[in-house]
Amino acid sequence: MTWRRTLATARRVLEQLRHDPRTIGLIIVVPTALMALLAWILTDADFHKYGPPLLGIFPMLVMFLVTSVATLRERTSGTLERLLSMPMGKGDFVFGYAVAFSILAVIQALVVAGVSFLLLGLEVRGSAWLVVLVAVVDGLTGTALGLFVSAFARTEFQAVQFMPVALIPQLLLCGLIVPTDELPRVLEWISWLLPLTYAFDAMQHVAMNPTPDTRFWIDLGVVAAMAVALLAAGAATLRRRTP
Amino acid sequence: MASGGTTPGVAAVSVAGLTVVRGTVTAIDAISFDVPQGEVTGLLGPSGCGKSTLMRAIVGVQIVASGDVTVLGAPAGSPGLRSRVGYVTQAPSIYVDLTVRGNLRYFATILGAPDDAVEQVLDDVDLRGEADRLVGQLSGGQRSRVSLASALLGSPDLLVLDEPTVGLDPVLRRDLWALFHRLADAGTTLLVSSHVMDEASRCDRLLLMRDGHLLADGTPAELLARTGSSDIESAFLSLVEGGAA
Numbered sequence: 001m002t003w004r005r006t007l008a009t010a011r012r013v014l015e016q017l018r019h020d021p022r023t024i025g026l027i028i029v030v031p032t033a034l035m036a037l038l039a040w041i042l043t044d045a046d047f048h049k050y051g052p053p054l055l056g057i058f059p060m061l062v063m064f065l066v067t068s069v070a071t072l073r074e075r076t077s078g079t080l081e082r083l084l085s086m087p088m089g090k091g092d093f094v095f096g097y098a099v100a101f102s103i104l105a106v107i108q109a110l111v112v113a114g115v116s117f118l119l120l121g122l123e124v125r126g127s128a129w130l131v132v133l134v135a136v137v138d139g140l141t142g143t144a145l146g147l148f149v150s151a152f153a154r155t156e157f158q159a160v161q162f163m164p165v166a167l168i169p170q171l172l173l174c175g176l177i178v179p180t181d182e183l184p185r186v187l188e189w190i191s192w193l194l195p196l197t198y199a200f201d202a203m204q205h206v207a208m209n210p211t212p213d214t215r216f217w218i219d220l221g222v223v224a225a226m227a228v229a230l231l232a233a234g235a236a237t238l239r240r241r242t243p
Numbered sequence: 244m245a246s247g248g249t250t251p252g253v254a255a256v257s258v259a260g261l262t263v264v265r266g267t268v269t270a271i272d273a274i275s276f277d278v279p280q281g282e283v284t285g286l287l288g289p290s291g292c293g294k295s296t297l298m299r300a301i302v303g304v305q306i307v308a309s310g311d312v313t314v315l316g317a318p319a320g321s322p323g324l325r326s327r328v329g330y331v332t333q334a335p336s337i338y339v340d341l342t343v344r345g346n347l348r349y350f351a352t353i354l355g356a357p358d359d360a361v362e363q364v365l366d367d368v369d370l371r372g373e374a375d376r377l378v379g380q381l382s383g384g385q386r387s388r389v390s391l392a393s394a395l396l397g398s399p400d401l402l403v404l405d406e407p408t409v410g411l412d413p414v415l416r417r418d419l420w421a422l423f424h425r426l427a428d429a430g431t432t433l434l435v436s437s438h439v440m441d442e443a444s445r446c447d448r449l450l451l452m453r454d455g456h457l458l459a460d461g462t463p464a465e466l467l468a469r470t471g472s473s474d475i476e477s478a479f480l481s482l483v484e485g486g487a488a
C-alpha cells in the first residue's frame with residue numbers, strides 16, 4: 001500500500017462521481033428527502049424522537065448502497081481485476097474508496113443535518129454538531145461495510161446477494177424497532193456486534209441529553225473502530241485470484 | 244500434445260501440466276507449452292475453448308486446479324510481475340465515466356509509469372483526437388484501444404492481449420498488428436488471442452486450442468507443412484480430425 005496509489009484512487013473515484021450527478025444526488029438528496037418525509041408523516045414529538053436516530057441511519061444505508069454499487073461496477077467492468085493484476089495494493093483500493101466517500105459523507109451529513117435542523121424544525125437536547133459528527137461516522141461505516149461485503153464476495157452475484165444480508169439484520173436489531181435490552185438475550189448479544197446498534201445508541205443519546213457522557217463517546221469510538229476494522233478486513237479478504 | 248519445437252533463449256512463459264476448472268467445466272485440461280521471448284505468439288481457437296481462462300492463469304488472476312505457470316522466471320501472479328506484465332481483458336476494462344486521458348493518467352500512477360507515457364500510448368493506439376472525451380461516449384473499438392493503451396503504459400516485458408483486434412476496422416487492425424510487431428522487435432513478448440483463424444498469418448508462433456486442449460504449437464509455416472494444408476483454418480480441421488484417430 002502506498003499513499004500515492006491510495007490518493008490517486010480516491011481522486012479517480014471523485015472524478016468519476018463528478019461525471020455522475022445522479023449518484024451525487026442519491027447521496028445528498030435521498031437522505032434529505034427521507035428526513036423531510038419523516039417530518040411530514042410524524043407528529044412533532046415523534047419526529048424529535050425518531051428523527052435523530054434516522055438521521056444517522058439514512059446516511060449509513062445510502063453510503064452502503066452507493067459504495068456497494070460502485071465496487072460492484074468495478075468488478076463487472078473488469079477494472080478491479082485489472083487493478084489487482086497491477087502493482088496496486090489491496091489496501092490502496094479499499095482505502096482509496098474510503099477516502100473519497102468520507103469526503104462525500106461529510107458533505108452529506110452537513111446537508112442532511114442542516115436541512116433537518118434549519119428547515120424541518122428538528123430539535124435535540126444535545127449539540128447539533130454532535131449529530132453531524134455521528135452522521136459522518138455513520139456514513140463512513142456504511143462505506144466500510146459496503147467495501148467489506150464486496151471484497152468478501154468472490155463473484156458479482158455473491159456481492160449482490162450479500163447486500164441485504166449485511167443490512168436487514170442490523171436494521172431489525174439496532175434498537176429502532178425494539179429497544180435492544182428488550183430483545184431476546186441471544187439477539188441482544190448479536191446486536192452488540194453490529195455497528196448500527198452503536199450508531200443508533202449514540203444518536204439517541206444526543207437527542208435526549210444536553211451533554212454527551214462517556215457512553216456516547218464509547219458508542220462513537222466503537223462505530224469508528226468497527227469502520228476501520230471493516231476496511232482492514234476488506235483489504236485482507238480481497239482476492240487477486242478468482243474462480 | 245507436447246510441443247516438439249525448440250525454444251531459443253529463455254521462455255517468457257512456461258506452462259506445465261496446467262488444469263483449470265471453472266464451475267463444473269474443465270476449461271483447461273493438462274496443457275503444457277512455452278512462449279518464447281520477443282515474439283508475437285497467437286493463441287487461436289473457437290469461442291469457449293479456454294483462451295481467456297489460459298490468459299487469466301498466465302496473468303495470475305485465475306485460481307488453478309493444478310500445474311505450474313512460470314512467467315519471466317517467477318511463478319505467475321508473483322508481486323514482482325505486476326509491473327512487468329500488461330493484461331488486456333476481452334471486454335474493455337476501463338472507466339466509462341472518466342475521459343480517455345483520465346483513465347490513462349490513473350493507470351499510469353498505479354503502474355508508476357513516467358509522465359510522458361500517457362501521450363506516448365495515445366499515439367500508439369491512435370486516440371490522441373479522443374483524449375479528452377468520456378470513454379462512455381466512445382465506440383466499442385475505441386474503448387478496446389483505450390483498454391490496450393492502459394496496458395502499454397508501463398512498457399511491460401510481457402503483454403497478454405485477449406482478442407484485442409475483434410470488431411476493429413481492417414485498417415486499424417493492420418496498424419495494431421504492426422504495433423505488436425514493433426513492440427516485439429523492441430524485445431516485448433506478446434501473447435495475443437483470437438477466435439478468427441485468419442489472424443494466424445500475422446503471428447510468429449501459434450498455439451491452437453480446442454475444448455481446453457492444446458492442438459498444436461509451432462510457427463504458422465510448421466503447422467501448414469505438418470498438416471499439408473494451405474491455410475490455418477484447414478490445418479485446424481485436419482488436426483481436429485487427425486487427433487481423433
Ligand SMILES: Nc1ncnc2c1ncn2[C@@H]1O[C@H](COP(=O)(O)OP(=O)(O)O)[C@@H](O)[C@H]1O
Pocket residue numbers: 243265266267268270288289290291292293294295296297
Ligand atoms: N466465470 C466462469 N464461470 C464458470 N465457467 C466459465 C466462466 N468463464 C468461462 N467459463 C467456461 O470456461 C470455458 C472456457 O471459457 P473461456 O476461457 O472464456 O473461453 P474463450 O476465451 O476461448 O472463449 C467455457 O466452457 C466457459 O463456459
Ligand SMILES: [Mg+2]
Pocket residue numbers: 291294295296333405
Ligand atoms: Mg475469451
